[in-house]
Amino acid sequence: MSKERLVVIGNGMAGARFVDDLLGRGGGDRFDVVMFGDEPCGNYNRILLSSVLSRSHKPDDIFINPMSWYAARHITLHAGRRIERIDVRARQVVTADGLTEHYDKLIIATGSSPIIPPLANVRDEQGTFKHGVFVFRTLDDCERIMRAAAAARTAAVIGGGLLGLEAARGLLNWGLETHVIHLMPHLMEAQLDPGAGDVLRRQFEQMGLVTHLATRTTGILGNGHVAGLEFADGSRLNCDLVVIAAGIRPNATLAADAGLTVNRGIVVGDDLACRAGDVPVPDVFAVGECAEHRGRVYGLVAPLWEQTARLADRLSGRNPDAVYVGSSVSTKLKVMGVDLAVMGDKEPVGEDDEVVSYSEPSRGIYKKLIVRNGRLVGAIVLGDGAVVPSVLQTFASGLPLHDNRAEILFAPASTAPAMVAMRRRRLRTPRASAIATTYRRRRLSKRSWAALEASRRYATSHARQPGAAPAGPKWRPSSRSHARVSRKRSSLRISALSSRHWLRPRTPARPTPLQISRSTRSSASSATRMASTSKPTSSDLCAMGGKRSTNPIVSG
Numbered sequence: 328m329s330k331e332r333l334v335v336i337g338n339g340m341a342g343a344r345f346v347d348d349l350l351g352r353g354g355g356d357r358f359d360v361v362m363f364g365d366e367p368c369g370n371y372n373r374i375l376l377s378s379v380l381s382r383s384h385k386p387d388d389i390f391i392n393p394m395s396w397y398a399a400r401h402i403t404l405h406a407g408r409r410i411e412r413i414d415v416r417a418r419q420v421v422t423a424d425g426l427t428e429h430y431d432k433l434i435i436a437t438g439s440s441p442i443i444p445p446l447a448n449v450r451d452e453q454g455t456f457k458h459g460v461f462v463f464r465t466l467d468d469c470e471r472i473m474r475a476a477a478a479a480r481t482a483a484v485i486g487g488g489l490l491g492l493e494a495a496r497g498l499l500n501w502g503l504e505t506h507v508i509h510l511m512p513h514l515m516e517a518q519l520d521p522g523a524g525d526v527l528r529r530q531f532e533q534m535g536l537v538t539h540l541a542t543r544t545t546g547i548l549g550n551g552h553v554a555g556l557e558f559a560d561g562s563r564l565n566c567d568l569v570v571i572a573a574g575i576r577p578n579a580t581l582a583a584d585a586g587l588t589v590n591r592g593i594v595v596g597d598d599l600a601c602r603a604g605d606v607p608v609p610d611v612f613a614v615g616e617c618a619e620h621r622g623r624v625y626g627l628v629a630p631l632w633e634q635t636a637r638l639a640d641r642l643s644g645r646n647p648d649a650v651y652v653g654s655s656v657s658t659k660l661k662v663m664g665v666d667l668a669v670m671g672d673k674e675p676v677g678e679d680d681e682v683v684s685y686s687e688p689s690r691g692i693y694k695k696l697i698v699r700n701g702r703l704v705g706a707i708v709l710g711d712g713a714v715v716p717s718v719l720q721t722f723a724s725g726l727p728l729h730d731n732r733a734e735i736l737f738a739p740a741s742t743a744p745a746m747v748a749m750r751r752r753r754l755r756t757p758r759a760s761a762i763a764t765t766y767r768r769r770r771l772s773k774r775s776w777a778a779l780e781a782s783r784r785y786a787t788s789h790a791r792q793p794g795a796a797p798a799g800p801k802w803r804p805s806s807r808s809h810a811r812v813s814r815k816r817s818s819l820r821i822s823a824l825s826s827r828h829w830l831r832p833r834t835p836a837r838p839t840p841l842q843i844s845r846s847t848r849s850s851a852s853s854a855t856r857m858a859s860t861s862k863p864t865s866s867d868l869c870a871m872g873g874k875r876s877t878n879p880i881v882s883g
């Protein structure tokens with residue numbers, strides 16, 4: 328049987344992953360694969376560009392599919408060749424240098440390009456960026472930024488989103504005075520609420536970053552080479568390196584010119600086929616950041632890997648009816664020293680949505696859960712990596728939550744060194760240990776037990792990674808009595824609360840100063856160390872007023 332010709336435009340994280348998925352499902356028996364990539368190399372992990380910039384990875388370390396990978400699988404790769412035109416009727420694609428390639432199936436995986444805001448003087452007469460101005464999208468960009476950073480003194484990053492902050496952290500590692508200029512009043516506004524944005528800003532400022540919020544950059548200063556930035560209020564900032572990280576736009580012009588439907592991205596159905604109007608176009612598909620599915624364009628890797636798997640299922644014949652129905656996204660900031668995970672909704676949507684939040688700005692901690700119909704539909708976890716695995720797992724599973732929301736908001740007490748020490752003191756005999764274990768097992772549902780295990784694994788793996796966040800919360804084992812210790816540190820108060828809860832589960836809970844309240848449409852007060860509520864209960868008022876509790880375990 329003669330093989331069909333499958334052409335992929337884009338050799339990035341979605342294009343190459345799709346081919347890998349397809350071949351892994353036996354698609355090599357059906358198709359001859361031809362790939363076109365604008366970049367002159369194999370496929371690398373774009374996510375790790377931030378690590379290359381901050382010098383924790385070398386460029387060679389981040390390749391997923393080097394050139395030999397394609398050769399070994401008989402894939403024809405045109406690296407460094409850009410497709411200029413798609414002819415859907417003639418079923419062919421044409422490169423910028425005139426090469427024409429026929430296809431039986433076409434996959435468009437062209438990704439996104441950085442958005443360049445309207446800035447005076449950003450380009451020279453030839454239309455290229457002024458010397459010292461960069462975007463941060465490709466390995467080539469990254470290497471050029473690093474060369475410039477070696478000779479620069481002051482850097483400015485335009486954009487305080489995920490990418491801008493990762494770029495800024497990388498530049499700090501080069502010893503540059505680094506400024507982030509952000510149009511919005513708080514950092515990462517797409518993922519964070521103002522409270523979390525504020526805590527994050529403090530953390531970055533403690534690292535040495537200078538932030539300029541609610542600031543609009545209007546132009547680049549300097550002749551020939553960048554000398555500074557100019558802002559809408561007329562003020563200026565001297566700098567000799569500028570990175571623009573002001574968002575991305577799907578690369579969809581190629582598809583639009585071919586008559587395919589394009590809104591924000593290339594519109595695809597659940598079958599991932601492109602559309603002309605509302606009609607599916609036979610044998611033309613789009614995956615990755617260039618694709619728009621059910622009105623959503625994803626800018627993260629996890630959803631696009633779900634897309635490539637479903638498309639590979641269909642085209643390989645393993646499951647010709649496979650459909651992609653969308654993804655719930657979670658993301659983590661990969662900045663050394665900052666533990667941030669975000670998933671789903673950041674604010675309540677309906678009147679009945681519950682918000683459970685906890686904020687401790689002095690320690691860089693901010694946690695927030697959005698609960699809808701008893702299920703976790705969104706979370707922000709900043710500054711407490713130990714709870715991230717269980718929160719992620721709860722979010723992904725979509726299972727109903729335990730009535731005590733604090734169970735996922737705080738790390739299981741057993742992961743805290745102080746707690747382990749405390750329990751050892753209490754449970755000296757094997758029999759006492761056995762009783763406690765039985766109680767704990769009874770109390771924990773299977774799901775929470777799995778979450779606890781995941782949390783332990785996460786803490787252990789973090790402990791092994793050089794430069795990673797410390798394992799678990801920053802508790803120090805203490806020889807003093809837990810009551811006296813807890814007076815000193817609020818984190819220990821929490822652990823003591825959990826311990827009481829775990830070890831004596833049948834005792835009716837007494838109100839405590841740190842009772843976690845649930846509320847509708849409430850938001851965290853960034854200045855308090857307690858759970859927020861819009862209608863405080865008497866126990867909450869006790870905490871707000873700073874009153875000492877009579878509970879010996881909690882307040883000492």
Ligand SMILES: Cc1cc2nc3c(=O)[nH]c(=O)nc-3n(C[C@H](O)[C@H](O)[C@H](O)COP(=O)(O)OP(=O)(O)OC[C@H]3O[C@@H](n4cnc5c(N)ncnc54)[C@H](O)[C@@H]3O)c2cc1C
Nearest residue numbers: 337339340341364365373409410437438615616626627628
């Ligand atoms: C610095 C950085 C950090 C990131 N961190 C994270 C993270 O932590 N987590 C996360 O989930 N995501 C992260 N992302 C986003 C993630 O990298 C993207 O979601 C992912 O790379 C998108 O894959 P893609 O294949 O759709 O696009 P790309 O990976 O951009 O690949 C598209 C490829 O198509 C090529 N191309 C475009 N047009 C043509 C044409 N006409 N002809 C031929 N080739 C063409 C491009 O040159 C490119 O190589 C990060 C991105 C960057 C830049």
